[in-house]
Amino acid sequence: MQFTPRRISSFILSALLALPALLAAQEPVTITGKVTSDAGQPLGQVEVAIPTMGLGALSKDDGSYVVVVPGARVSGQTATLVARRLGYKSQSAQVTLTTGAVTHDFVLAANPLQLGEVVVTGAGTTNTAEKLGNVRNSVSSDLISRANESNVTQALAAKAPNVTVVQQSGDPGASSFINIRGISSILGSNQPLFVVDGVPVDNSTFSTSNFNAPDDGGGQIGQFGQSEGTVQTNRAADLNPNDIESVEILKGPSASAIYGARAAAGVILITTKSGRAGPTHFSVRSSTSFDDINHVYPLQTGFGQGLFFVHADTTLGGNCDNPGVAVCARSWAPLAAGATIYDHSNELYRVGNSLDNGVTISGGNDRTTFYLSGDNAYTRGVIVGPNNYYSRSTVRFKGSHRVVETLKLGADLSFADVRAKYTQRGNNTNGIQLGDLRTPPEFNNYPFVVNGLQRAFRFQHPDAASGGLDRTFDNPLWTIFQSDNESKVGRVYGNVNAEYAPISWLKLNYTLGADYATDERLEGCPISSASPCTDGRVIEGKIVNYQINHNVTGTATYSLNSNFGGTVTVGQELNSRNVRQLGTVGRGLVAPAPFKLSNTVAQDLPIDAEQVVHNASWFGQTTFDVYGQLFLTAAVRNDASSTFGRDNLRSWFPKGSAAWEFTKAIGEQSWLSYGKARVAYGEAGTEPLPYLTSQTYSGSQILGGISQGTGNTPSQNGIGGLASNLLKAASVLKPERSKEFEAGADLGFFRDRADASITWYSKKSTDAILLQPLSPSTGFLQQAANAATIRNRGWEVSLNVRPVQQADFGWDVGLQWARNRSLILSVGTPVPASCTTSDVTDCPFIPIPGAFLNQVVMVGQPFGAYLGSGFLRCGVSPSSSPVAIDSAGNTGTMADVCGGKASGTLYIGPNGMPAQDHNPRIVMDPNYNWTGSVRTSVRYRKLRVAGLLDVRHGGKIWNGTMGALWSYGKHADTDQRAFCLTNSACAGNTKVFGQNGWYDGPVTGPGAGKAVPIGYNWYNQIAACPFIGIDEPCIQDAGFVKLREVSLNYTLDAPWVQRALGFASIDVRVAARNLKTWTNYTGYDPESNLGGAIDAAAGSSGVDYFNNPQTRSFVFAITLNH
């Protein structure tokens, strides 16, 4: 058709003529009203919608809502208007859509048990809360935002029973480790799989030290050992917690079997926020926090640098400018005359702060919704100087469009840019804690640069020629200001998805997701640092993680008759994970700067590790509902993984559960408003590490040598050489398999005024893979095998009470309690009868790979028990242990001195001191005895005060920092000290073992009751656990009670706010995080883990050795909602 002028004018004319008729039909209908709770409180964030028309809106904080129906769709018909909000029972009403305004108010009844609400159960399956056969643990966006944590993993601390979160330290960006129901794998990660909007995402932690095997013992198999270097973050921290709508925790195989071989440690299902139909909603959020260390290390300030009461000669030309001089290392002398005291426990710290600014825009109409957010979170750490920060910028878009009634397309895209600078710490002569806490009180760490080179307490007068000389321990300020430890991450993840419902009972879902991240690392250690980088060193590396996931499911809903019905879901998942780690070490800086590999004298062979893992899986789930009260679920997954090895590509993982809402059968009681009993069984797996079935040769493995760096590489004289790998290929490997049985009940009391949940579970993990030691004369050192069996079982209880629920006043309290008992049943070798819990000498065990201490997987013990050394004690040490039995020094055995003594009685030798038991024994179990939390929230009108206590009871931690500082005469305990002229010739400060708070308890032996001087002879020669090897004095209680969260929240939504400021509401929040910790631990914080998520994931937690302190924060936040 051609638009000639004549035709256009006639078109306009006919359009004008038709206008009145069109106008009549296009009059929109405005539905307004107010939503309140049954307690009379106005409810915001209620979705009021006409689902059949795809129209809706969110109510404002004053409860009012407006839904506009376009005139074109109005024909006087009746429509169903539904109001729903999490935590309330949804309600529907019939409204007649006639021209003009329609008013309908809703009163929603509280639904604390969330009955009827849709719960995502993984891999595209959903269920409703009351039909679940597993205990449900979900965390709402509200609880996540109240945690004030930038790392979503840490925000889950104390949110669900048996979900244990441990933060590595208070460094900005420090990793948090999360574990559910105990450690069950030796080589696997033991952390749950993270799934965001249906797509698995990376949550790995990688230590830059792993690029530097010669100095730091980096791992070849997996990523083990993070006792040195800096902390690093875990990749789940790339998520902006403000984008999270809800988190569902699948705690173990009985719930997570639908994820098969990757789900033995559970699954964290994260759903992000979406836009909803209705007016476009803006919010602007800004929060700031002020952070400081929560504990100051106790140091002595009364004694100075030197040994045996002889002060070190610290003058120019004195022997303190030579590395390794013993008299200069420690603080076992009187203070120098007139010396000034410097506070080394405080000089490294400042009040750090963080600033988090974000914007969110969301909205949509009947066909299209969108959610767009942008956020920058910047944390300036508590350590002085410019090199301690973590900055994360995120952008997120989520949109969906209904193309036709049956087809909805969606996309979900996130970008994260993370830049951080970390600080060297830990078991590391270049670490700040080791140098700082060992510095004598009279040494001023300023200036730390002289002639461009380092000045430190063991090297006090650097001249221009001292560049390549070892300072033994770095001046902490030198490390802080002069070294550079960076991570720069760019990450994109998201998915495209389609939802297709061709017929009323069938729905097809397709999701194609990807997650790509590069992490560029740099560690620059300047010239004149302590060994191993006296000449300067640069580590550069890059980690690339790329994951693609395809998931398609079809769900059919059926109903046999009104009493029997259910769903059937069938799906397929393909997953590809690619990891590349490429890095190298440059040794010897040519010029002092820059820290670039090209500015180094020599470079190590690069670490170039690539891993590709593919999975191809099928799964199906069916649910069957009987009489609306018995809900059965059965599921099975068939997983194939490239890690299983060629001959064993596929594996089955079944699951089944039953839930019986018995209150439907017996009727609601006056006190019992809801009751459900449930049982579930499921199996899930842990994939073997890739390539364990592949026999290889190595051209870089170091052969022979008497200490690090003295061996040869296989290549010599310019001719390439290859040597057999010490790891023998496994002929066949199956996935590790965890079989979990869970049973429990969920109850609602007094018309849901209170609810309780109790769960018992037992999880047996078989075929756990370990590297079995081989006899070296077979040609290999070790071989992977499905050999170990590990059991975790325990209880989980939660109780929530809502005593007051009124319009103006509300109060609720939540209690959680959980315990998990870990027990190693087998490590694949026969257990001799002589192996008992009291005498472990003959018990088979495997050392945990990469553990800092000799933490083991030992039959009859909990995972991660520490096989260490203690003092001779009756009933604990072998009765045949030879000991002196009288003051004359005649020898006998422990049996001779232990007659009639209680078990645990401490043996005291003729010198009045305890003595080492040379028989190794289990000296520590790092696992908590039980964990719990107390949460409460009080609401008065628009004011809400909330608090959360995190309680962890039992469990031990090895305080190696304390042992080392005893040895160096720096710990506050050594303020009281004997006067020692040699290792043993001491006088003064006498103590009697077993009395007056000095190792209280029963004692025996020839020296029992003898008063002995306690000084260098004890602190340096016996008690210094990291150096002497008797662990017992360093083992402390790891339990604590921590005031995790306190917050005070006020919502301004009075009409003047809208009039004067243009915002619907303003939320103002004042909060504190980790405000107070109650503990017997004397180090920085019992919630400390030297190896962070890497070591904790391997089961070796409970180690503190010059790790950085934890922090506490005050937070101020304001959110403007439009």
Added chain:
Amino acid sequence: MQRKIHVALVSIGLLLGTAGCTSFLTGDKLSSDPNLPSAATAQQLFVAVQSGQFAFQEGTVAMMMCEWVQACGAANGRFVQQAGQYVFDETSNIGANAGDWLSVYDAGGLADIRQVKAATAASGDRVWLGIAKIWEAFTIGSASDMWGDVPYSEVTTSATPALDNRFTLLAALQTLLSDAITDLGSTGAGPGTADLIFNGDPDQCCRDQ
């Protein structure tokens, strides 16, 4: 529109259904380690053997002998176990380096010597085979010098090889050396410059000495 979507979905389904699953699971970089070679030539292994034995002879053997005759001492907590307490077994030194018996039997030791022997026997290079036998006798002989009875005869047949009586073992090594002399006199190109000591010259190597 609706129809086209149906067609598209069915096509996707068929595509997924027919995609080769096996190659998706066992293809490149999946079943075999992409980071390390899965095969090695006689030359590569032979260079590694020499490299490994240099490190062993000049490191562990030299240091231990020196300590045992009390010409060297241990200091600063290093080597105290071996020198001070004469603890010296298959796992000693595992912490400090790769472990003493690993040098004798594993990478760069007997495991790789045996592979050199197999490869040269298969290619018919008797000269190289003879040289490899001499390395085997040298390596195991040194181990026996230090430890006395050591595993040898059951090394390839048992998961826990028994210790051979020292004199039986030395007799076996003597036979091995006699075989080596015969091999050196027969045909074969030899290792050439990959023999880092004698450039593969059988005359220099051992035949007449």
